[in-house]
Amino acid sequence: MLSTMQDAPLSITRILEQGSGPHGASAQVITWTGEGSRRRSYADVGRRAAQLAHALRGLGVTGDQRVGTFMWNNAEHLEAYLAVPAMGAVLHTLNIRLFPEQLVYVANHAEDEVVLVDATLVPLFSTMLPELRTVRHVVVVGGDAAALEAPQGIEVHGYEELLAGQPTEFPWPELDERSAAAMCYTSGTTANPKGVVYSHRSIYLHSMQVCMTDGMALSQADRALAIVPMFHAMSWGLPYAALMVGASIIMPDRFLQPEPLVRMIADERPTMAAAVPTIWQGVLKHLADDPHDVSSLREVVVGGAACPPSLMKTFEQQYGIPVVHAWGMTETSPLGSVARPPAGVTGERVWEYRASQGRLPAGVQARLVGDGGQVLPWDGQSVGELEVRGPWVTASYYGDADPEKFHDGWLRTGDVGHISPDGFLRLTDRAKDVIKSGGEWISSVELENKVMDHPAVAEAMVIGVPDEKWSERPLVAVVLRDGEQVDPAELRDFLAGSVAKWQLPEYWTFIPEAPKTSVGKFDKKRLRQQHADGELDVTRLG
Amino acid sequence: MLSTMQDAPLSITRILEQGSGPHGASAQVITWTGEGSRRRSYADVGRRAAQLAHALRGLGVTGDQRVGTFMWNNAEHLEAYLAVPAMGAVLHTLNIRLFPEQLVYVANHAEDEVVLVDATLVPLFSTMLPELRTVRHVVVVGGDAAALEAPQGIEVHGYEELLAGQPTEFPWPELDERSAAAMCYTSGTTANPKGVVYSHRSIYLHSMQVCMTDGMALSQADRALAIVPMFHAMSWGLPYAALMVGASIIMPDRFLQPEPLVRMIADERPTMAAAVPTIWQGVLKHLADDPHDVSSLREVVVGGAACPPSLMKTFEQQYGIPVVHAWGMTETSPLGSVARPPAGVTGERVWEYRASQGRLPAGVQARLVGDGGQVLPWDGQSVGELEVRGPWVTASYYGDADPEKFHDGWLRTGDVGHISPDGFLRLTDRAKDVIKSGGEWISSVELENKVMDHPAVAEAMVIGVPDEKWSERPLVAVVLRDGEQVDPAELRDFLAGSVAKWQLPEYWTFIPEAPKTSVGKFDKKRLRQQHADGELDVTRLG
CATH class of the missing domain: 2.30.38.10 (Luciferase; Domain 3)
Known part of the structure; x- marks a missing residue:
């Protein structure tokens, strides 16, 4: 039996229309400039998104071509978020923090034809541009397009010049909700980055989830501070969710250091904000030295990495702001x-x-x-x-x-x-770090945390190493605090109070510093390689 | 370009699994019994929904057959809400307040094969049963099945007997999200009722909307009092939304009078509630005479008819409870x-x-x-x-x-x-009541409200009547307060202060009482008929 309900597609076009229509006058995108803010109403964002769509059509974006962005969080990035999918093309947010060879890989793999680049990122982008095989147009946002010297065959445009004079309405096409809207590559450390292609449907449903009371509870009364980059998992969905319900959105552009963030919070009074734990750690530290009024925040969302409970407690106890942990x-x-x-x-x-x-x-x-x-x-x-x-x-x-x-x-x-x-x-x-010992799993992270509780230990990394009897056993690599000295047996005795006997590590080594990835996480792949190459001096306890 | 996202269907099965799984132990359906409440965990609701699905399979519900419910808001109705759509059949909520001939029409039109009937509604249902052409099984809920004498060819079952011994898990089928899940007929006053067939998709999306902060903001922390009947527009979506996020739900069964409602609120401490204005008017009146603690309510939602601002203000000022107006x-x-x-x-x-x-x-x-x-x-x-x-x-x-x-x-x-x-x-x-006068529209409701502001007027109804020059002009039918006397010219002068000159009615009549529909609304169709039949004594002002 067929339902009688309408087959209305879930689309970014609806989000754009809702944000720039009924919420167009009241809600704004606020972009930090270093000194203060520039503001743009969602109505203007909607008009400029239409102009951008016309301009992109003029550059040959007539179907589902990929339009890359190499940008910070700002008003123009939001315009691209709306215009590109709503016109039927595919937004590709390039993660500026990938290694250059990874960036070249993803832009070529996605076959980006047009890339919008923040003027402040032109120097970084220029180094890769000669290797981008499918790019035909580069649009420089917020600066001088002439500053970019492009290889033969690539045209360079200024964003504002491109929009100027274009109509402020666009005949947005009716789209299949399952068609591609945006793509984002994961920053895998072990292989080439992998692309995820979001659909209009997935983004629409996800936006509803962000606005659900048990989600991030975003509403028209909010002013959301989107610290998490728009090139990183779509800024956790905040831009689309904000447009969907008419929340204002505050964008830090490139000013992600604690000092400007704290000033931005005091000046622009966001009601919620989202960022990784390290950002909040920096903010808290800065606030301790340089108090600002952050009381506008009803809550902050933290994700991207496990958040230390101490950080959550400090935020709540000293500033009365609940920190909500999220995973994704x-x-x-x-x-x-x-x-x-x-x-x-x-x-x-x-x-x-x-x-x-x-x-x-x-x-x-x-x-x-x-x-x-x-x-x-x-x-x-x-x-x-x-x-x-x-x-x-x-x-x-x-x-x-x-x-x-x-x-x-x-x-x-x-x-x-x-x-x-x-x-x-x-x-x-x-999963790749867990130690599989005799059919049981030992968490490397839990062991690391327990070892780091010892006062002589600055950092500890745990990896699984081959073991004839148990298949794998934990190896602990310890970085001692300056001037401290301790031997493996003492550390194992220290663990014995809180770790099950069968989990107690027998392999220990001391290293001068912990190898880390570009984003500051323990690089266990490198430690494993060092161990495999015999570079570590390992003690085996009886 | 295709998106890489999963083609996961939006379905009531997911709502059932989420409610009865992670929220199964903490959330409950609470049904009022007249004296107190009976409680059932969502985990039990899930198990009993599985039993009901098995039982219905046994009665021949193997495809998209319609399973009717003739029930109040209670735990068993919730079980039917979940089991019937999740098994792939179609739930048809029969509106017990329709006229018997309308009920017969809708049950035959939908081709209901099984009907679940509350024992307290068996006497009402029995009178129609002989005319239901497609019904093969009647299941009596919460009482003695033997009390129902069914015509030849119809089997009568007891709900609990039917469920007893059935497995508490069911292999819920994977369903197309656009397939029919539930149907509800509108109570049209001018023609036969019309059926609306909701899909799994529409119900899932609507449930998310109910839980959005700018919707009804339903969350796991809520205890929702669903006064609006489950046979009336799916109780405004509360049952499915509650299961989706793990809010408890409080069901008044047949106890919809102010006295039990107020006691229920004091005893069960709902955090939100939804009902039509007349219910809240009764509750307020009762509370004034018989104070109860209603402070658990964070807000109440009112819809189904325009809510007088005075009602909203009283609720807020005397009890600190915001009344949220909704339309649908x-x-x-x-x-x-x-x-x-x-x-x-x-x-x-x-x-x-x-x-x-x-x-x-x-x-x-x-x-x-x-x-x-x-x-x-x-x-x-x-x-x-x-x-x-x-x-x-x-x-x-x-x-x-x-x-x-x-x-x-x-x-x-x-x-x-x-x-x-x-x-x-x-x-x-x-639209059918608006008066189209010389190309302009006059609101009959606004005129009625203005006339009723006059101290001598108890009630006023306004309809459009044919006029040669203006095509239509308003006719006001006035019911005077006991012992009051006023003439049309005085009433028109009274209106002149607040109504545009071209809208001032020239046609007036006095009637002893206002014709009303079964749900207490002005029956303008009947008034129009009386006018057409020349039954009204109309004065025409110059």
């Missing part, structure tokens, strides 16, 4: 789970929930899979790899099979943890 | 608009927004169409018929063409009003 990944649009404690939970028990990765909403189905492929119960104890599926979860990578990541309709997240009966996810490790 | 219809699932004032609006101006029908969200596109078919601007003044479209708006009626209601992909709502530039809808009349 590029492959999940990204909102996967949000850590709001269940109603009725009080006192210290609240922190068990708030420190977790959060509860998975109806839109994100999850299961835990153990070593042998068996599906594990949600008992808060059984540890397995998290797999997810749902309407805003990717089913594959763009032009890249990667059968390792997908099976039976599920995405393997590469995260390992457990889920409580009430649906709260607690991640304990990355 | 069976054809719109029903959530069409919600009247939350924009951020920054303060003082008396708040009431301009709160008394409106509210703001249309991204999911409900709207336009105003004038007499000649022209689309009118959103300027807060141009009055036209409201037309809407969107993913939870119906495109047609089930098995009933009605080309009058649908054109160019839009639903004609039959409501007349204007929309402000910031997207707030203000309805002034029903």
Whole structure:
């Protein structure tokens, strides 16, 4: 039996119309300039998005060509977010923090034909431009287009010059909601970046989730400070969600240091903000030395990495601002789970929930899979790899099979943890870092944290190393604090109080510093290589 | 270019799994029994929904057969809400307040094969049963099945007996999100009721909208009191939304009088509640005489008819509970608009927004169409018929063409009003009641309200009557207060202060009482008939 309901597509066009129409006069995009802010109403954003669409048509973007952006969070980036998908083309947000060879790879792999580049990023972009095989037009935003010397065959345009004189309305086409709207590559450390192609449908549904009270609760009353970059998992969905409900959005442009962020908060009075833990750590530290009024924030959302509970407690106790932990990944649009404690939970028990990765909403189905492929119960104890599926979860990578990541309709997240009966996810490790010892799993992250509790230890990294009897056993690489001295046996005794006996590491080594990735995470791949190459001086305890 | 996102269907099955899984232990359906409450965890609801699905399979519901419900709001009705659509069949909520001949029409038109009937409604249902041509099974809920004497060929079952011993898990099928999930007939006063068939997709999207902060803001922390019947526009979407996010739901069963409602609120401490204005009027009146603690309510939602601002103000000023006005219809699932004032609006101006029908969200596109078919601007003044479209708006009626209601992909709502530039809808009349005078529209409702402001007037009804010069002119039918006397000229002078000169009615009549429909609204159709039959004694002012 057929339903009688309309077949109305879920589309970014509706988000654009809603934001720039009824919310056009009241809501604004506010871009920090270093000294202060420039403001643009959503009505103007809508008109300029129409002009941009006309301009892009003029540059030959007539179908689903990819339009790249190499930009900070600012008003013009928001215009591209709206115009490109709504005209039927595909927005490709280039992550400026990738290594240059990765950036060249992704722009060529996505076949970007036009790239919008912030003037301040032109020097960085210029070095790669000669290697971009499909780019025909570069549009320089917020600066002098003449400053960019382009190779033969590539035209350079100024953004404002391109928009000037274009009509401020555009006949937005009716689009299939499953068509491509935007793409974003993950910054994999072990292989080439992988592309995720969001659809109009997935972005629309994800925007609704962001605005749900148990999501980020975004509403027309909000002023959202989008610190998380628009080139990183679509700024966690804030730009589209803000347009959908008419929340104003505050964009820090390139001013991501604690000092300007704090000033921006005091001046522009955001009601919510989203960023990774390191940003908030810097903000807190700065606030301690240089107090500002941050009381406008009803809450801040933190994700992208596990957030230390101490950071959450400081924020709440000193400034009265709840820090809401969330989990997600590029492959999940990204909102996967949000850590709001269940109603009725009080006192210290609240922190068990708030420190977790959060509860998975109806839109994100999850299961835990153990070593042998068996599906594990949600008992808060059984540890397995998290797999997810749902309407805003990717089913594959763009032009890249990667059968390792997908099976039976599920995405393997590469995260390992457990889920409580009430649906709260607690991640304990990355799948590739977990140590598989005699059929049991040992979390490298938990061991690292316990070792780092020792006063002589500055940093500790744990990797699995081959072991004849147990298949794998943990190796601990310790960086001592300056002037401290301690031996492995003492460290193991220190662990014995809080770690199960069978998990106690026998392999230890001391290293002068911990190898790290470009984003400051422990580079365990390199440590494994050093171990394989025999570069580490390993002690084996009896 | 294809998106890489999963093609995961939006379905009631996901809502059922989310509610009965992670929220299964914490959230409950609470059903009022007259004396107190009975409680059932969502986990139990999920198990019993599986049992019901097995039982219905046993009764031959193997495909998209219609399963009717003739029930109050209670736990068993919720089980049917979940089991019937999730198993792939279609839930048909029979409106017990329709006239018996209308009920017979809709059950036959929908071809209901099984009907679940509350034991307390068996006497009412029995009178119609002999005329139901497609019903093969009747399931009596919460009472003695033997009390129902069924005609030859119809089997009668007890609900609990049917569920007993069935497996508590069901292999829910994967469903096309556009397939039929539930149907509801409108209670049209002018013709046969019309069926709206909701899809899994429309119900899922509508549930997200209910949980959006600018919607009804439903969250896991809520205890929602669903006063609006589950047979009336799906109880405004509360049951599905509650399961989606794990809010508890409180069901009044048949106890819809002010006294039990107030006791229920004091005992069960709902955080929000939804009902039509007359319910809240009764509650307020009862509270004045018999105070109870209603402070648990964070807000109440009112819709289904325009809510007098005085009611909203009393609720807020005496009890500190905001009343949120909402607009919708069976054809719109029903959530069409919600009247939350924009951020920054303060003082008396708040009431301009709160008394409106509210703001249309991204999911409900709207336009105003004038007499000649022209689309009118959103300027807060141009009055036209409201037309809407969107993913939870119906495109047609089930098995009933009605080309009058649908054109160019839009639903004609039959409501007349204007929309402000910031997207707030203000309805002034029903399209069929508006008076079309010399190309201009006169709101019958506004005239009625102005006439009723006169101290001698108890009630006033306004209809359009044929006029040679102006095509139509207003006729006012006045019911005087006991013992009062006033002549038409005086009433017209009274209006002259607040009504434009060209709108001042020249046709007046006095009637002993106002004809009303079964739900207590002015029956203008009957008044028009009386006028056409020459039954009214009309005065024409010069």
